Amino acid sequence: MDSIKVPVDPQSPITSIEHSETHYSSDSAVTATQGRGLQRGLKARHIQMIALGGTIGTGLFVASGKAISEGGPGGALVAYAIVGVLVFCVMMSLGEMSAYVPVSGSFSHFATRFADPSLGFMVGWIYWANWAIGVAVELTGVALIMEFWVQNIPSVVWSIICLVILLAINVFSVKGYGEIEYWFSMVKILTVIAFVIVGICVDTGAAGGHYIGGSNFHLPGGAFPNGFLGVFNVFVTAAFSFNGVEIVGIAAGESANPHKTVPSAVKQVFVRIVLFYILSILIIGLVIPYTNEDLLKASSSNIAVSPFTLVFRAAGAAWAADLMNAIILITMISAGNSGVYSSSRTLLALAEDGYAPRFFKRVNRWGIPIWSVLATCLVGCLAFLTSLFGSGVVFNWLTSITSLAGLITWISIAITHVRFRMGYKAQGRPMKNLPYKAPFFPLTDAFVIVIGAIVVCGQGYQTFYAPIDAKNVVASYICLIVAVALYVGHKIFRRPAFVKKCDMDFDTGTWKEPVFDTGVDDEKYNADGTLKPWWKRWGIKFINIIA
Secondary structure, three states: OOOOOOOOOOOOOOOHHHHHHOOOOOOOOOOOOOOOOOOOOEEEHHHHHHHHHOOHHHHHHOOHHHHHHHHHHHHHHHHHHHHHHHHHHHHHHHHHHHHHHOOOOOOHHHHHHHHOOHHHHHHHHHHHHHHHHHHHHHHHHHHHHHHOOOOOOOOOHHHHHHHHHHHHHHHOHHHHHHHHHHHHHHHHHHHHHHHHHHHHHHHOOOOOOOOOOHHHHOOOOOOOOOOOHHHHHHHHHHHHHHHHOHHHHHHHHHEEEEEHHHHHHHHHHHHHHHHHHHHHHHHHHHHHHOOHHHHOOOOOEEEHHHHHHHHHHHHOOOOOHHHHHHHHHHHHHHHHHHHHHHHHHHHHHHHOOOOOOHHOOOOOOOOOOOOEEEEEHHHHHHHHOOOOOOOOHHHHHHHHHHHHHHHHHHHHHHHHHHHHHHHHHHHOOOOOOOOOOOOOOOHHHHHHHHHHHHHHHHHHHHHOOOOHHHHHHHHHHHHHHHHHHHHHHHHOOOOOOOOHHHHOOOOEEEEEEEEEEEOHHHHOOOOOEEEEEEHHHHHHHHHHHOO
């Protein structure tokens, strides 16, 4: 069958079914997405899975045990629910801007374009450091995981192998990143679904031998054994678990149909939060008593006491440790993959806005910002080496930078969205022209800013208990210190003014109404216009149902 051809406007850049649903203004100064070579190779299924895969990770599989131990079963549920609502609010705000201005490295560019150049400079570099250092953390974690099975090979060998794999995925095609995340996310989804089913069976006595019910919620201290502070202590753990969901905004710059795929991914986030996070925390709280000391021992080097492993073992699965070891290995490779992708696109956006050396804008023939990818991997290697050669303090401080980076990024997105909406209305632009409109504005942004600021400023309160150790105080707030230093330093040396509402640019690189719409679902068709086999079409339907 020949490729499907349709009549087009001679002035339109759209010439085939592959691009029939997307049209962007041609006067783009934000040419990182198209004019400079980035390819829109991420399809709807990629974007939806990236939205999910960016959240499910070691924060859920490992750190959830610490959350139950500190906050109790009820406290952990409340904390995760509040942070889940916060994340959903962030995604609605980011979705509105990303669908309208689908550029790579979105929220750094949005802050520069609609709020304050100094804010864009700060959030861009903080987010880049967050993921670049995160790559080093994942390299360390992969080495620890592999030692679970193989002890006679130096751990650094596994880290090098993992780094080579990440480079291979990220230097050839964005489709490679999308496909890897698609299948890795599928494994995570199936694991969580299996965990929830097994956990229900254990709690009801169908597996494991005896009925548990809600007895763990009635242990001494009740569901909230540590009161408000117990809930508050879980906030940072919960935020860490959700860290990465904002990658959807970055991926919009390389999505085939961002005006449709981004809103679709945003709308599904809330259901995913409930299904995968709230249910998982509930199951752990029901099956494992918060007084179980193993909940605090769970770590990347001790998978045997992961709360997921404990629940599977309670059902009589002796192989649980091996299963979760393999799942967490996949999770770490996925996190490293996302780290290289998102940080390289953020560095590209920083270069486009003049905040990083210009050579980081270079894109290879496969549409990959090659120098940004290599720089990210190099920084990851350097951070990783500090953990190998006796600089444990340096490595710990570097990893501390990542602890609050997600929250600071979310607050910046909310601030930027407020300015975006104010400028959009001030210029008399109709709301109907937005591909996606974030509901409950401005309450959602206010909620993110207030709750996020409270958590960022208060999360290190325990370091002020006597005797006060300055190193601990700095380690707890080093990310906030760096963020303030970047913002103030840029404001002092560059002296940029806040962006006035009348000066905001809502035309460059923004989404425009398509010239035509064939009504064809590209997920059902190959690139040449031929219909995909029935098993692939049914597979896509199944993915969309569970995702």
